Amino acid sequence: MKNFVFHNPTKILFGKDTIPSIGSETAAFGKKALMVYGQGSIKENGIYEQVTKSLQDAGVTIVEHGGVKSNPVLSHVHQGIQLAKEHKVDAIVAVGGGSVIDSAKAISAGALVEHDVWKFFIGKKSIKDALPLTCVLTLAASGSEMNSGMVITNEETEQKFGFANKHLFPKVSILDPRATFTVSPQYTAYGSVDAIAHVLEYYFTNQEPYTPVQDHFMEGLVISCMDSCNRVLKNLEDYDARADLMWGATLALNGMTGAGLGKVGFPMHLIEHSLSALYNVAHGAGLSVVIPGWMIYQAQRTPEKFAQFGERVFGKTSGPMEKKAAEGIQALLSWFVKVKTPTSLPALHIPLKDIPRIAENAVGLAKVWRMPEYTKEKIEDILKLCV
Amino acid sequence: MKNFVFHNPTKILFGKDTIPSIGSETAAFGKKALMVYGQGSIKENGIYEQVTKSLQDAGVTIVEHGGVKSNPVLSHVHQGIQLAKEHKVDAIVAVGGGSVIDSAKAISAGALVEHDVWKFFIGKKSIKDALPLTCVLTLAASGSEMNSGMVITNEETEQKFGFANKHLFPKVSILDPRATFTVSPQYTAYGSVDAIAHVLEYYFTNQEPYTPVQDHFMEGLVISCMDSCNRVLKNLEDYDARADLMWGATLALNGMTGAGLGKVGFPMHLIEHSLSALYNVAHGAGLSVVIPGWMIYQAQRTPEKFAQFGERVFGKTSGPMEKKAAEGIQALLSWFVKVKTPTSLPALHIPLKDIPRIAENAVGLAKVWRMPEYTKEKIEDILKLCV
Secondary structure, eight states, X not given: OOOXXXXXXXXXXXXXXXXXXXXXXXXXXXSEEEEEEOSSHHHHSSHHHHHXXXXXXXXXXXXXXXXXXXXXXXXXXXXXXXXXXXXXXXXXXXXXXXXXXXXXXXXHHHTTOSSOTHHHHTTSSOOOOOOOEEEEEOOSSSOGGGSSEEEXXXXXXXXXXXXXXXXXXXXXXXXXXXXXXXXXXXXXXXXHHHHHHHHHHHHHHOSSSOOXXXXXXXXXXXXXXXXXXXXXXXXXXXXXXXXXXXXXHHHTTSSTTTTTSOSXXXXXXXXXXXXXXXXXXXXXXXXXXXXXXXXXXXXXXXXXXXXXXHHHHHOOOSSOHHHHHHHHHHHHHHHHHHTTOOOSTGGGTXXXXXXXXXXXXXXXXXXXXXXXXXXXXXXXXXXXXXX | OXXXXXXXXXXXXXXXXXXGGHHHHHHTTOSEEEEEXXXXXXXXXXXXXXXXXXXXXXXXXXXXXXOOOSSOBHHHHHHHHHHHHHTTOSEEEEEESHHHHHHHHHHHHHXXXXXXXXXHHTTSSOOOOOOOEEEEEOOSSXXXXXXXXXXXXXXXXXXXXXXXXXXXXXXXXXXXXXXXXXXXXXXXXXXHHHHHXXXXXXXXXXXXXXXXXXXXXXXXXXXXXXXXXXXXXHOTTOHHHHHHHHHHHHHTTSSTTTTTSOSXXXXXXXXXXXXXXXXXXXXXXXXXHHHHHHHHHXXXXXXXXXXXXXXXXXXXXXXXXXXXHHHHHHHHXXXXXXXXXXXXXXXXXXXXXXXXXXXXXXXXXXXXXXXXXXXXXXXXXXXXXXX
């Protein structure tokens, strides 16, 4: 096992009727908060009302900043920072999924500096402090509610960049599975694919040859994310299924899976970020296309771990290693088809002739993420398998 | 899934050459520390020297409090509290295994109150604050390094009692697998059994009928704890095996496995605590005797989960539920025999005629832990199966 530091201070309040705690939890950090949210779905399902009432009851003055889009953009973050500074807020409250929480994180760090927040993303500045952040989660997917990472798209430069910093852990995140009852089947599946992708990035790019503690944990998460997604798709208001998916997605990227693995890459996210940046596809949809292609490419080179995956996650126990590896990938692909997520670039309406352009974009992020082995040629080869 | 709060603020520094960080990590909390340790093995393997040098280099004045025994006793805790008050220490440093860390936790809470610390254990007072605690772990077993629990034996009343409180989380725990190289095969096995027991308590006393996320996690932990113990017993200085066992034991009781399970009991620990309190047997040895007996008793009543255990942990997939359950229990028992931990009361030199006395003692803790279903008769029936 590689050396590591694990320190995840986020407090999770999980379950029914937990949303009304957002007021008292936030009031512990101050009396004025910027409330960040998305396109307004929270006004339809009652969550907006619950959150604002709870904040007001706790004596917290709200400055609203709605309108976060999926693949959240820098310009909207800039506006939030402006508001936070102008109103001298004490805290940020995020009500939404990963896009909202990531925007809130960027605002929480940007509000305390004079320079452009984008400098953090391109590695020109590093975060030394951030406003306290509390969250009400409405989508099981990104894991942002219990980690220190964030991803933002700079529309001008067409860059979707992300990184992690210890000051970005939310102080408190409230996870009420019922807040996800109104998530559509399509976005439920996208979220599940996102969570599974987070596990697979660590699982397959692990520097250490043998990490049984983490491997078993990750295999269990993949199995339970698929299982809970299947159950949700049968009944969108199955509380336990929504709960299992929500907690599984949180655990999939809270640092526990990766502790001890050493340096890992995020190659599938690397490539997907370019699909989102250039074509604004949903993150989970993009991942669903990139994952099988990347797995096929990588399994041809290092089949061992893919065979273990096929064996332990999908029970593919017979035959040579390459067979088990291929069958495992095929089984995952079949599950994507079953839950109706796209599995080819054409399914995203991206023409294959664009592959060089996508690869060119992805190379930019590969530089920032220090993954020089992901050359334009290699990324093109992988994208050619995403069909 | 049941509602839960998960908040584990302990910072873990894991790996080679991490012990020299204890000085700077402790200095962040003050300039004078009570250093709690055990019977002096740390003076033989060099850890004592590493820790004291690091503390001194960081400008931390050390007040020593060695001599903690396994099954740590209240009288020694009282002495530590006396020392901590007398020297007005700012922090506590624990260097050892679960017994040392638990003693240090009791001292950290007791040093800030005027009443007897035992009042916390019998539920007459509750902990409102504690001195900051940093740890250097030397035994993979208890999980105390990353949780808020502690267990202390009151020699006068022959009570081994334990409980958890949020103020008892260590601030920082340093886990260097090499610090466990000198742990004997016997105590390595006892530690592994302890870690597995922590998992099984949650796994089998779960209030919810279906908890896939937690179940897969726990099954993986049992498998990897057995696997890493086997590897350590082949080579006591196998770094990766020691690391896997150490991290597995920490994860086995850091709150993650139990989040969402609702109310759970700790029946195996309940009964074992009486064996330790009355006969001073090693905790892991006592558990190794109680676990199979309790599992046989419980599987006769609720075989479903035991069948799942047999199937997923030991690959017992054929035949009816009762057969899979029995085969799983037998496989775990066989593993105990393989790693040479005792599996019967006589193997601990405890005469069977003492069963009523042990049950009488355990009923006392059952009251404190609010497990009224564990009557004297029931405990006697279970103990009769521990043969």
